[in-house]
Amino acid sequence: MKRVGPINITGLAKAFTIFFFLLSFLWAATSYITLGDIIISWAIFFINLIFSAVFGWWWYKRRYHTVLSYDEQGFELTIGRRTLKEEWKEFYQASLLHLGGGQFAVRLYKDEDEVVEIPVSALRLNPQEFRFQAMALVKGGKG
Amino acid sequence: MELKDYLLKLENNLIVGGGRWVADFTESFWEHQVGGLTFDMVVTGQMRVRGFLISRFISWIAMPNYQAACFVYSQDPELKRLSKTLKVIKGFMKEGELDWSWLVIPREGAFSQQAKAVVEKDESQELGIALVDLSSQEITSSPSYIGRRMPRFVKCFK
Numbered sequence: 001m002k003r004v005g006p007i008n009i010t011g012l013a014k015a016f017t018i019f020f021f022l023l024s025f026l027w028a029a030t031s032y033i034t035l036g037d038i039i040i041s042w043a044i045f046f047i048n049l050i051f052s053a054v055f056g057w058w059w060y061k062r063r064y065h066t067v068l069s070y071d072e073q074g075f076e077l078t079i080g081r082r083t084l085k086e087e088w089k090e091f092y093q094a095s096l097l098h099l100g101g102g103q104f105a106v107r108l109y110k111d112e113d114e115v116v117e118i119p120v121s122a123l124r125l126n127p128q129e130f131r132f133q134a135m136a137l138v139k140g141g142k143g
Numbered sequence: 144m145e146l147k148d149y150l151l152k153l154e155n156n157l158i159v160g161g162g163r164w165v166a167d168f169t170e171s172f173w174e175h176q177v178g179g180l181t182f183d184m185v186v187t188g189q190m191r192v193r194g195f196l197i198s199r200f201i202s203w204i205a206m207p208n209y210q211a212a213c214f215v216y217s218q219d220p221e222l223k224r225l226s227k228t229l230k231v232i233k234g235f236m237k238e239g240e241l242d243w244s245w246l247v248i249p250r251e252g253a254f255s256q257q258a259k260a261v262v263e264k265d266e267s268q269e270l271g272i273a274l275v276d277l278s279s280q281e282i283t284s285s286p287s288y289i290g291r292r293m294p295r296f297v298k299c300f301k
Contacts, residue, residue: 096171098158100193107170128151135173 003069008122011064016056023048066122088141094134106134144277156299157186166211167192178231184215209242220250222258249275259283
């Protein structure tokens with residue numbers, strides 16, 4: 001089974017930034033309430049960076065990290081804590097979907113209303129090439 | 144230029160290239176079956192771009208939310224079945240509530256004068272047709288407003 005799961009830089013940056021601002025705000029509020037002033041120093045800045053990196057990594061793994069494992073039979077897609085396991089034969093069509101900002105997904109059609117989207121840009125796969133691969137696997141799954 | 148290379152470039156141009164000035168093309172299907180015909184490629188989208196905050200707001204107030212599609216069909220370069228192809232596309236447009244469409248007919252070689260004449264005389268207002276000669280890179284488009292805008296966006300040979 002082929003496995004793809006690179007670090008999603010956008011997701012990691014997002015998680016880090018969220019915690020950096022959150023911790024900065026928490027520190028500012030705490031120091032103002034307890035000491036009557038907002039204490040700013042290089043030590044606090046570096047401690048904030050370290051904590052933001054630790055919590056950001058935890059949040060990234062929990063929410064954004066994407067892993068795709070697939071073979072001729074089916075695939076397993078994990079995004080954060082959610083895992084989806086499907087067989088190619090369940091689908092009848094694959095398309096290339098632009099999510100905006102140059103981010104692509106391959107959309108797989110299962111039924112009239114049910115679709116599964118594989119975020120190929122987050123997986124750092126070539127969107128057009130992976131679409132052809134998915135089309136062949138969907139077609140192969142039928143045979 | 145080979146057909147597949149052209150289709151990949153056209154797809155790229157419509158989705159993330161110059162095509163964005165016409166519509167926000169979001170989804171692309173290859174070997175797509177519509178009404179008994181297998182189109183090489185069908186790219187669908189809408190005129191109202193998604194954008195972010197200001198661009199989304201401006202698009203929302205200034206643009207009509209027209210649905211659009213670009214069909215590519217290379218199986219009939221002599222346009223012998225053009226009326227059937229147009230009928231299928233118009234049926235698809237009606238079903239999917241599309242407001243306008245493009246039909247691109249690429250070929251690795253010259254089109255006959257007869258085929259060019261058919262396209263140059265086509266009177267469909269909501270459907271633009273373009274013949275794309277991949278060898279000479281010559282484009283012939285239909286005279287409607289939608290058709291006249293096509294060459295700029297389907298000319299993606301580099």
